[in-house]
Amino acid sequence: MTDKIQRPDSGPNSAPELPTQYVPAEVEVPLYERWVERGYFEADAKSEKPPYTVVIPPPNVTGSLHLGHAFEHTLIDALTRRKRMQGFETLWQPGMDHAGIATQNVVERELAKEGKSRHDLGREAFIERVWKWKAESGGQIAGQMRRLGDGVAWSRDRFTMDEGLSRAVQTIFKKLYDDELIYRAERIINWCPRCLTAISDIEVDYQDDDGELVSLKYGEGDESLVVATTRAETMLGDTAVAVHPDDERYAHLIGKRIKLPLTDRTIPLVADAHVDPEFGTGAVKVTPAHDPNDFAIGQRHGLESIEVLDERGVITVHGPFQGLDRFEARSAIVAALRAEGRIVAEKRPYTHSVGHCSRCKTTLEPRLSLQWWVKVEPLAKAAGDAVRDGRVDIHPADLSQRYFDWVDNLNDWCISRQLWWGHRIPVWHGPNGETVCVGPDEQPPTGEGWTQDPDVLDTWFSSGLWPFSTLGWPEKTPDLEKFYPNSVLVTGYDLLFFWIARMMMFGLYAMDGQVPFRTIALHGMVRDEHGKKMSKSFGNVVNPLDWMDTYGSDAVRFTLAKGANPGTDVPIGEDWVQASRNFANKIWNATRFALMNGATVEGELPPAEKLSATDRWILSRLNTVVAEADAYYEDYQFAKLADALYHFAWDEVFDWYVELSKTTFFAGGEQAAVSGRVLGEVLDVTLRLLHPIVPFVTETLWTTLTGGESLVIADWPKDSGFRDTAAESEIENLQQAITEVRRFRSDQGLQPGQKVPARMDLSGTKLVAHEAAIRQLLRLQPEGEAFQVTATLPIAGATVALDLSGTIDVTAERKRLTKDLGAAEKEIAQANAKLSNEAFLAKAPDNVVDKIRGRLSKAETDVTRLTAQLDSLPEA
CATH class of the missing domain: 3.40.50.620 (HUPs)
Structure with missing residues (x-):
């Protein structure tokens, strides 16, 4: 395709030249x-x-x-x-x-x-x-x-x-604070003992870990009960046991106090509707300082919150466990409870979901902490309303529900982080408990005892x-x-x-x-x-x-765009990038061929009456693809866009239009000039359409083709409205005819470049205008004096007679086709047997029945094709 066709009337080649190969590494960086x-x-x-x-x-x-x-x-x-x-x-x-x-x-x-x-x-x-x-x-x-x-x-x-x-950041913090949408409060937060900071709920990675579930006996005799926990070390901070108010098993204990093992404290048994009586024993330990649900129970019942772990996850309670890491303490406390006969049951491993820091992967610790919060209810409602009333569209629309599920159920947002790097909270604390929020144009309070809050803001606060x-x-x-x-x-x-x-x-x-x-x-x-x-x-x-580095940036970009269906994950492999690199090379080689053979953008397009059917077909298809590209862009359908452009460029422009036009270019003259202008137009528009996805190769080719400054600032193509359904139908018939003969040649074992004598009767069809192109693309020679018809193919209302004598082993070919025909007939019989079986049809899923019908249809097509091929073979 890269060799120039020598026209009889061609003069010196004055067309712009491109290197024989496209080397992305030489183009991309300087071009950018x-x-x-x-x-x-x-x-x-x-x-x-x-x-x-x-x-x-x-x-x-x-x-x-x-x-x-x-x-x-x-x-x-x-x-x-x-x-x-x-x-x-x-x-x-x-x-x-x-x-x-x-x-x-x-x-x-x-x-x-x-x-x-x-x-x-x-x-x-x-x-x-x-x-x-x-x-x-x-x-x-x-x-x-x-x-x-x-x-x-x-x-x-x-x-x-x-x-x-x-x-x-300082301005909006001040505004939210003044509107009472930012406040400071002590609540349970996700704490990272490694990063030594609170993190938000959305920065918690949950994963299934192998832990242990230990059932413990609290109290004695008739006034005892069993609770289960995966975090035995937190029992040192228990301030109650809770049961459901309607659970009759524990009605006699509600309001009483029981002794907390390993301590000198007694704790009350409270009734709370949050407890699920069907889960476990129906009794739960309550540790308000180390569990968000327990904190809520504690708030409802006025329970004390006792912190037993410090910021690094180390036990702080005075006694034999003080100074132990939380995981060391867990084993030590279970051992101590076992020694006292308090262990009722143990399950190891016990797989359960555990929160981890998304940054360092450390197991997080729920911890009571004084933090800054955004009151999100009014803000989240406004965010939900903006999508519901259509001011903001979510695409694809089926993901809107995920958005609503989130914003409609948002908890207040913990925005403070115990870090040094970040936007420091613009609040000053006074010596007597005063609090002053300072805006960007305000002076912070001065004097002895005034200090700025040490925390910084969550990164998502500023990125919001x-x-x-x-x-x-x-x-x-x-x-x-x-x-x-x-x-x-x-x-x-x-x-x-x-x-x-x-x-x-x-x-x-x-x-x-x-x-x-x-x-x-x-x-x-x-x-x-x-x-x-x-x-x-x-x-x-x-x-x-x-x-x-290996394939070029355009190849990576095109591969990614080709997989981009809205809201859907994108699988990608290196072989797909290789295929995209091949596409870039195809664009390069085809444009190089076109430039060497008269493609131009100079002058107006010739009027329709001067265009061949092939010219009118490609221009009609070009405008259709422009309209399709616009529609796909507006719908964010990048995969469909890339696929449409790929098949139009490779299949229709390079593999069909350029090939069908080669005889015109070879002949030279006025029609060659017309097709050269059409090819220039098609390449110009096609490169514009491709440019946003593959900018480097298209820029290089387009500036060479057109002499324009840059595709970056060139006009986007517009659908001119030109359509020629008659030309599209004519070329579609031509393509079908060529494809059918190619299939026959392949079935006969002929090499693609092998020339075969042929007699063509195209009279009465529009194929007659394309005889030269048909012969060139199918490697069909004119019939000679010794021409002998050995195969006749009916195609699109015309007839092509071939002389295959001496080119194939007729006996072997007949044997192969007969075997394939038998297999196809057997497939038809089996499919018909199943499709006529009412009992089978009543039970089989629709997709299974559809698959069998598809196999039947294919087999019937194969029988027709194989029979025709057998009939067309010469006698052995």
Whole structure:
């Protein structure tokens, strides 16, 4: 395909030239830097163009590009590149998250190598050390984004700890505090003994662990009862036993006190409807300081809360267990209870769900703690209403219920973290218990005894402001006026709870009821080719940069887009990236061929009356594909979009139109010039359509083909409305005819390039205009003097007679076809027997019956085809 056809009237080749091979490594990096230098990705708030805004889900400053990032960024980049081509003032807002716990852990590990802790440095020096690390090592993902081709506005790069974003955080904290939507209270939180901080519910990873279930006897004689626990060490903090008020087994004990084993305390037995009388013994130990359900029972009954574990999970109660780690204490306490005869039953292993820190994987500890909270009820209601009333669309729509299930049942949000790196809570505490919340333009109180709250805010607090804090809020900036609300948020369905709900609550609250984005387009998770979650422990994690180095960024992008069905997980394997690399090479080689053989974009398209049926067909199909691409983009159907463009480009343009046009190019003259202009038009539009997904190869080819400045700023194709159903029908018949003869040739064992003499009777059909193309594509020679008809094929109302004498072993071929015919006839008999059996049809599932019907239909087709082939064979 890469060789130039020598036309009889061809002169010197003045067409633009391309290298024989496409080498991504030589193109991608310099091409991207040229885009950035020319400012193609920047956005102007003063522009009169309609805005289109997307924020990048800010990756952690500690992170590096993984396949999930590459997947998400490919989709966002495709959307923004198309909108830019459509004439929108497009802003893809980049930035990174300070990632409080993760970043602090990284720097603390560095300090540990020096034999130091953050406490050795002190708070201010430690924070300086984190900023230094950020400047030197943080943000490597930005360079990787450039490799992928992300068309972000780099001049607007933001960081959640930037001065402007910090001002936004302080402003909204003050506003929420003044509106009594932020408060401080002692409650049970998820505590990480490793990170030494509270973490939110959504940052808890639950997994099934093998533990133990121990049944303990409290009290003596008739006034005893049995409770079961997986955390025996917490019994030291028990302040009650609870039973259901209607449980007659314990009615005589309600209100009495029983002795707590291993202590000198007695505890009451209380009646509480929360207790399930059908579960276990129907009696539960109540430890208000170390369990959220127990805390609620304690609140209802005025129970004391006794903390028995410190911040590192070490027993603090005076006695033989003091100083033991929680897991050491568990074994020691069970042993002590066993010695007293208090163990009624033990089950090991006992598999149960246990919460772990999503950052360090440490087993979490429910712990009573004084923390800062957001009262979410009014905020969550507004977030739910915005989707219910249609101001925000969730795509795909069937994921809306997950969103409602979350926002309609949100608990108050613990926003304080016991860290040093992050946005420090803007509250000062006075010597006499005073509390003052300070806004960004206010002076904190001074004087002896005033101190700032030591905690910092949850990372999700600042990232929840991302759609408007990056645009200059709380100031009323031109950027905010132009680019808010965002047009669409593209992110994984797993962030519905972590991030999306936070942005919805804060956006509606801070922006006077204006939604943060109009559409939430949710995608799935990237998995390996077997559908398995990617994990270091599984050994199936892929570094996308490795694939980019080997196959090019376009190949990785196209593979990811091809798997992107809305809200559905995406399996991906290296062989699929190889196939996408082959597609990029196909585009390259086909365009190179076209340039060498007269493809041009110069001048207007010739009028329809000057176009061949093949020309009219491809132009008709081109406009249909433009319309399909627009529809798929608007519905976020990236997989369908990529599939449609792939098959149009490879199958229809390169494998059919180019091949059918070769005879025209060979003949030269006016019709060759017409087809050259049509081919140039088709390539021009096809490259534009492909550009948002595969920007590098298309840019290189398009600028060579058209001489244009850049596809990044070129116009997006429009459906002209041209359709030619007659030409489409004509070429469809032509394709069927060629395909049928090719199948026959293959069945006869002929090599693809083997030439066969043929007589063609195409009279009375529209195939007559395509005889030259048919002969070329099928390697059919004109009949010679010794022509002997050995096979006749009826195709699309015409006849093709072939001379196969001397080309095949007729006896062996007849034997093979007869065997295949017998197998097909046997299949028909078996299928008919089952389909005529009423008892079978009554019991068989619909999918089984449909499968049998499909086998029957195929077998019937095979019988017709094989019979025709046998009839067409010459006598042996």
